[in-house]
Amino acid sequence: MGHNRRRRPTGARRATFGAVALILGGGGLVAVNVFASATESGNAAVPLGSSGVAATVDCPDLTERLTAVPEQARPEVDTELAHLDEQIAAAYRGLQDAASAADGGTLDEGAILDPLRKERAATIERIAAALDKVADRPEGLDTLAECSLRRTEIASADAESGSPNPQEQEQEQEQEQRQGQGQEQGDKDEEPPGDGQQTPGNGGQAGNGPVAADYAAIESVQPNVKKAPRQAKASTGSFETSCGVNAEGLFNSDNLIAAPGVSNGAHHFHDYVGNQANDAFASDEDLAAGDTTCADQGDKSSYYWPVLRLQNGTAEQDAQSPGGGIEGNAGEIVTPAEVTLTFEGNERGKVTEMPRLLRIITGDAKAFVNGDTNANASWSCTGFEDRQLKDKYPLCPSDSDVVRTFTFQSCWDGRNIDSANHRTHMAFAAADGSCPEGFRAVPRLVQRVVYDVAAPSLEDGGRTVPLFAVDSFPEQLHKPVTDHSDFINVFDEDLMRELVECINSGRACGPDTPPGSEPGDGEEQPGGDGGGQTAEPPAEQTATASAPAAPGQNEKPNEKPNEKPNEEPNEGRSGGEKPAPPAQDRGAAASASAEPRAATTPAAGTPDDVSGATAAAETSGTTGTTGNGGDGDGAGTAPAPQAQGGLAETGSGLGLWPAAVGGVLFAGGCVLLIRSRRHAR
Structure with a gap:
């Protein structure tokens, strides 16, 4: 009778296979959790769609704190407050530009928020200096420079x-094709108002x-x-x-x-x-x-x-x-x-x-x-x-x-x-x-x-x-x-x-x-x-x-x-x-x-x-x-817009378990792989 010459896996080989499986499974869970976090909570990586952004710029409004500005300082303060609005508008336009360039990718918040924070800090300091000339500045103005990207x-x-x-x-794709060919939508559709040229989206x-x-x-x-x-x-x-x-x-x-x-x-x-x-x-x-x-x-x-x-x-x-x-x-x-x-x-x-x-x-x-x-x-x-x-x-x-x-x-x-x-x-x-x-x-x-x-x-x-x-x-x-x-x-x-x-x-x-x-x-x-x-x-x-x-x-x-x-x-x-x-x-x-x-x-x-x-x-x-x-x-x-804030606000704390389990599995797989390699020697 012929012998079956296929080698059965040794203990070390089985351990290696198991370790690889653990690493792959743990890594998968971590990846899934990271992806979910990026789309469900306020992350540094903000998802960007090809048709628009998934966030807006959210900055504290100084006017809520500046309820009493002396008349002598008001012209300068009003001008600087307007500069804060200009800075936010520019940051938002930068966010839109980044969204268009990313085309579905991600964006680091710092690319938008760090320059904005520096500009706001300098402007707020000028407001405080104008107030110092005629009165005491309100406390905590310097803390209002920080902004966030709000989903x-x-x-x-x-x-x-x-x-x-x-x-x-x-159906929408077919409709767009018909519009592009100049065809009528149907007897009930009418010409768009204005110059008659339709732009995709709104x-x-x-x-x-x-x-x-x-x-x-x-x-x-x-x-x-x-x-x-x-x-x-x-x-x-x-x-x-x-x-x-x-x-x-x-x-x-x-x-x-x-x-x-x-x-x-x-x-x-x-x-x-x-x-x-x-x-x-x-x-x-x-x-x-x-x-x-x-x-x-x-x-x-x-x-x-x-x-x-x-x-x-x-x-x-x-x-x-x-x-x-x-x-x-x-x-x-x-x-x-x-x-x-x-x-x-x-x-x-x-x-x-x-x-x-x-x-x-x-x-x-x-x-x-x-x-x-x-x-x-x-x-x-x-x-x-x-x-x-x-x-x-x-x-x-x-x-x-x-x-x-x-x-x-x-x-x-x-x-x-x-x-x-x-x-x-x-x-x-x-x-x-x-x-x-x-x-x-x-x-x-x-x-x-x-x-x-x-x-x-x-x-x-x-x-x-x-x-x-x-x-x-x-x-x-x-x-x-x-x-x-x-x-x-x-x-x-x-x-x-x-x-x-x-x-x-x-x-x-x-x-x-x-x-x-x-x-x-x-x-x-x-x-x-x-x-x-x-x-x-x-x-x-x-x-x-x-x-x-x-x-x-x-x-x-x-x-x-x-x-x-x-x-x-x-x-x-x-x-x-x-x-x-x-x-x-x-x-x-x-x-x-x-x-x-x-x-x-x-x-x-x-x-x-x-x-x-x-x-x-x-x-x-x-x-x-x-x-x-x-x-x-x-x-x-x-x-509706997705919830903002920390884990307690969004409930995302419950969603951390895939990453935790994945991390344990990944670490266990690495340890098992190292030990199996040693035994194999």
């Missing part, structure tokens, strides 16, 4: 649709937002506006000033309030109505001598807010300029269909005159990275204004328009027309109208801006019907929570006196109201947007629109004639008719996080449950949203 959604077509399955990817803004999670169907939002109760001595009147819709096309990326004397201090474009002399270098005298678009020439006040754009690839006047396309603010600027500027009374008592040249900023342009403490803009749709969103853009039905509402602070400290951080001289009234100690009630400005824009097609990243979003600082990614508005009071003193008398006497006054017109006994008036009537002012904690509609009402409450004097026609700006998109295309389902939240902490003694909407938002709506600009996710929504 967020990759703004790809998949992220925008929220449905990255292979079948939909194939109008060339891929990587800079917005994304599908930034939108919510207004019909999915429960009514959340509560009217504030009025006391017997409440000032129930209103005064409306008509200043047009910026048909004149006055835009710039300056910010006279926050960055005086600094060109491009806002890093995004503003719409201006009212005063036409407003730029970064305008003096008080310039404002007083400037022209105004207001019907009553006694109102030369400046009202301005970030423009709304369609992400359709249209090259606007600022396409290659700072503040515009260079900083991620691209696409067609939409002229509002309607702008309403109303001054309202106080739920508790009479109001006093605003001081001339009073400056107020409401909302926070950096709320996405700062958190939503000072966020104070509301989004809704005509016919649904009893439903307000704070951190989502609304998807409106085809017969409804988009509405932005800004309810300004109405308690003044009685001394200052501005403050170092442009906030502390003003405060919000509590739900009952009471102001903080030492503050007095002044007329409450409510701005309501309406746009005839269609609900975007989220399923294809806005290719069919373009996405819309407000301009923002580049690192704020066009999040709706960053919306804000600015006001400088340049009312003639006689007109301001008339305004206050009108409000305190319970009358509804405006450019179309006959002198001496009174709406009755001066008590609460019936609500509604039209007919010159004024709705009961809401509690400022909810920052809601001034005229909520009945739940489920689909009819526009303020139908307007087809043509208006001094206004540009809006036809064609929305990309055609506004079909109601299918349910699966209407973005994130509205959860409690979409409801309005308190703009400020209620004053001492104010009940926590100012209204049902506020209470619900504060208890459940902020879950998972603190510090992320309010982009929380609800059931059925598109994916």
Whole structure:
């Protein structure tokens, strides 16, 4: 019989095989864990997609610490604060460039953050030196130089649709091919607005937002506006000033309030109505001598807010300029269909005159990275204004328009027309109208801006019907929570006196109201947007629109004639008719996080449950949203930004076990391999 000459493995050989297996298995576990960590937690290696970045630049905001800057130091401090914004914008552009170059690779955070930290440290030292000349510098300023890369959604077509399955990817690829060949999408598709040239993704803004999670169907939002109760001595009147819709096309990326004397201090474009002399270098005298678009020439006040754009690839006047396309603010600027500027009374008592040249900023342009403490803009749709969103853009039905509402602070400290951080001289009234100690009630400005824009097609990243979003600082990614508005009071003193008398006497006054017109006994008036009537002012904690509609009402409450004097026609700006998109295309389902939240902490003694909407938002709506600009996710929504922070915050500590086990296996395999080699000798 033949012998089997195959050698059986010796003990040393078996040990060698086992050691190799342990090393390979342990190394595999470590590699898997490293890959998971790179995509799930804040790592030094930040994944970068070919269509955009997976992070934004998050830096501490010095204005939160600089609440009291002596007048002598303020010009220098304001200039240096603007330099900090420039540095962040440059760092974010560097992050985008690195993402494009990496094309799916990784980036060391130090390449972006180390130069930024050095620049910020030098600028902060100059701020401290300016303060040292006239007062003691605040402690801890030097600790605010450190920034981080904060993970967020990759703004790809998949992220925008929220449905990255292979079948939909194939459909999108086929759609892109048809577009490239100039073929029609189908009988229902329309030509894109603007110059007719489509850009892949959301109008060339891929990587800079917005994304599908930034939108919510207004019909999915429960009514959340509560009217504030009025006391017997409440000032129930209103005064409306008509200043047009910026048909004149006055835009710039300056910010006279926050960055005086600094060109491009806002890093995004503003719409201006009212005063036409407003730029970064305008003096008080310039404002007083400037022209105004207001019907009553006694109102030369400046009202301005970030423009709304369609992400359709249209090259606007600022396409290659700072503040515009260079900083991620691209696409067609939409002229509002309607702008309403109303001054309202106080739920508790009479109001006093605003001081001339009073400056107020409401909302926070950096709320996405700062958190939503000072966020104070509301989004809704005509016919649904009893439903307000704070951190989502609304998807409106085809017969409804988009509405932005800004309810300004109405308690003044009685001394200052501005403050170092442009906030502390003003405060919000509590739900009952009471102001903080030492503050007095002044007329409450409510701005309501309406746009005839269609609900975007989220399923294809806005290719069919373009996405819309407000301009923002580049690192704020066009999040709706960053919306804000600015006001400088340049009312003639006689007109301001008339305004206050009108409000305190319970009358509804405006450019179309006959002198001496009174709406009755001066008590609460019936609500509604039209007919010159004024709705009961809401509690400022909810920052809601001034005229909520009945739940489920689909009819526009303020139908307007087809043509208006001094206004540009809006036809064609929305990309055609506004079909109601299918349910699966209407973005994130509205959860409690979409409801309005308190703009400020209620004053001492104010009940926590100012209204049902506020209470619900504060208890459940902020879950998972603190510090992320309010982009929380609800059931059925598109994916929300991934959690930030350390292991305790993200839960990634539980995910370390593969690396631990892998490390043990790897080390054991190495030891076993060494010992087996020795025995083999």
